[in-house]
Amino acid sequence: MRIGIDVGGTNTDAVLMDGQQIIASTKTPTTPNVSDGIIAALKNLVADSGVDVATLDGVMIGTTHFTNAVVERRRLQTTACIRLGLPATVCLPPMVDWPDDLREVVGGHYYMAHGGHEFDGREISAFEPAEIRQFAEDIGRRGINAIAISSVFSPVNVSFEERAAAIVREVLPDAHITLSSTIGRIGLLERENAAIMNACLRELAIKTVGGFKAALAELKITAPFYISQNDGTLMNADFATDHPVLTFASGPTNSMRGAAFLSGLKDAIVIDVGGTTTDVGVLQHGFPRVAALAVSIGGVRTNFRMPDTLSIGLGGGSLVVLDPLKVGPQSVGYEITSKALVFGGDVLTTTDIAVAGGKADVGDAAKVAHIDKALISAVEDRIEEMVNIAVDRMKTSAALVPVVVVGGGSILIQRQVSGASEIIKPGHFAVANAIGAAIAQIGGETDRIFSLAEMTREKALELAKQEASDRAVAAGADARSIEIVEVEEVPLAYLPGNATRIMVKAVGDLAAGR
């Protein structure tokens, strides 16, 4: 049996699953120190299900805690960045493209060292141990404990980052070191940005993951626990403590993966209706389709692959304004339980319309009995139109596809969706995120440039797949269950030897045993 927990900004949700079956689920408020909320959720689950915690195989936690820390500029640690690439790369030093307030919060310390590689593996300049040692000593004198190391083309050759880390560790044995090659892909500023953000979150990660651990210990849960990451796969507790930045997009990913599980579909459109917005995404082979363009987090450009979702201003708390009729994007949000008409408030919301139309049963229906039938149907028409446009934009073929509706506001989706082969509103739709965490697998990724003049394309793909699979196994996947879920080849213009960038993602089930 597994427990999935989603620690969101507002609620902490938890589900208990036995294989493919959902045994119990619960929703509790998120608490400032996160572990109290988790403890409350776990206690509810155990009480509801009567499960013997000794029989649990694992606990999977999804959290937006680290994203929120960066967005809010809180609980971040002073960090130094060492970049290896001299004499190249001086034109844009580390953190040059950060918002000033965030750079100030983490201190903006950086050091430029010799080293780095060319695209084909040649050295830009020789590695200079004495230089790194001197930088490490300076970092120590400043009392900085979090260090990010980035080397040019480290996704091609990681050796300089590793050698630099070894020297820093000799000088500063207790330092928390993040290597850019373990975090990101080709694109120096974006990868380095992610590494620095990761480094400045390390102390918070130790505390937060420690809090998760303590919460589980308090409930005498000894099963291993995992944190879910951007791509819907899991990291073990130690790896998560070292790589908090990899949780940045786990929220929308878990919601879509949960929808895939609840509906039993691997290819579908997912409509997640919340209080303020509706997010429409696409499931491909059971994973969210990812966005192509660079994503900023807290104002910092990264090259993480985030789920490609289209967000529209429609939710259960959306305001309905008359003359002319307008639905959203303004919303009463979490205040719906005091402001909507059915809850005794004075604001007309989409939820009031759903209740008045007899489509939902929340609050006091008598308070909306006066609403005119023509208005109800006009609002329903408008919602139908908004949803249809969003779904059509996300679809990539004219063929009919199934549509899965999840989220607390899914009562709003009452009509047929054009282009949908069927509309599925699975049970447990309100805890899809926690379910997405509970069912997550272990993944591994590779991103390298291969010269197809030196080997066949098949050989290069095979090498890349092997590397991604090996990384998944190293992260805790069962080798027998490994599947390649994503292959992307981008031929590189202007380079000799048919240079091609190959990115591969492999996933596998969690290996059994502790």
Place this chain on the structure above:
Amino acid sequence: MRMERLFTLNDTQAAALGAGILGTGGGGNTYVGQTWLEKELRDRGGGCRIIDADSVPDDALVCCVGTMGAPTVSNEKLLRGDEFVVGVRALEDHLKARIGALLISEIGGSNALKPLIAGLQLNLPVVDGDPMGRAFPELQMDTFAIGGVSLSPFALVDSHGNVVIMDHVDSPQRAESYARALTIEMGGSAALMMPVVTGRVMKQHLIRGTLSLAEKMGHAILAARAGGHDPAETVAALGSGRVLFRGKITDIERRTVQGFARGRMRLAGFGAAAGQMEIVFQNENLIAWQDGRIICTVPDLICVLSLDDGEPIGTESLRYGLRVAVIGMPAARELKTPAALAFVGPAAFGYPDVTFAPMPGDLL
């Protein structure tokens, strides 16, 4: 007309966006160039002087400044930062004459903003214009080469400060192939100063006003974002063109042919009866078919931008499922003479059977 204006921090984002549009899918990402230019402007204060071509005396020397190489490499192995200064000074020493102004080698994509960085570093003005009016994959596809202007001497500089000056090259094609071989040896990305011409020659060949055009397009996108509307119509109108299609990418095919990223994208319109589009590219977008019929071909501009925010989308970032607007704009008239079409028409990109059917009007 003579004019001079100051390009400041307020102009960088718009110029980068517009350069991305004029990149027609290629030319490389403008992010690094924009970030670098902003840093130089912040560090130095003030702005970069932008002048009209007519402000340059006939006997003054001017030279194009940019980087050559694979965008994927230049986004990873960033420059040292003084390569343009080193290259311009080396050419001046070689020619025993001073360079009086800098030129943009390619307004489309990452090279659009590099001369402004060099202009700040060297305290030289930058001429508003370029010899392509878009992006092209090869050096000889510009109005200088088309007009028979020698591309030598030229300088290539790497991040170690190594300078190669080619004093004499007999053809634009050989200038291209030698420069490319050296660039690869220099790590796949290098600074290129090419060509050096007199003010008189520059005025004969330059496509004027393209930097201002890029800025206008960028400002239109930013205004559309602020107002929450779709910028495609306004951008197309600025370039005398029109929106060809709105839809989503349903298929991407790529392969490498002799170092170039060739490929084909297929798009489907929104709604049931909205039609299909197919676009082939070689770094840049080349030919667009709508429902099986050719509606736009190189050298006219085919630009793909994100429907959500007007962000120009390079062919390297194309992905299944992206929602885009496709804009067609007529090329600058300098690219549509019979002589020019031999360099930049469909046949020059391996489509001998496709006849260039120009869109009405000129880019500017």
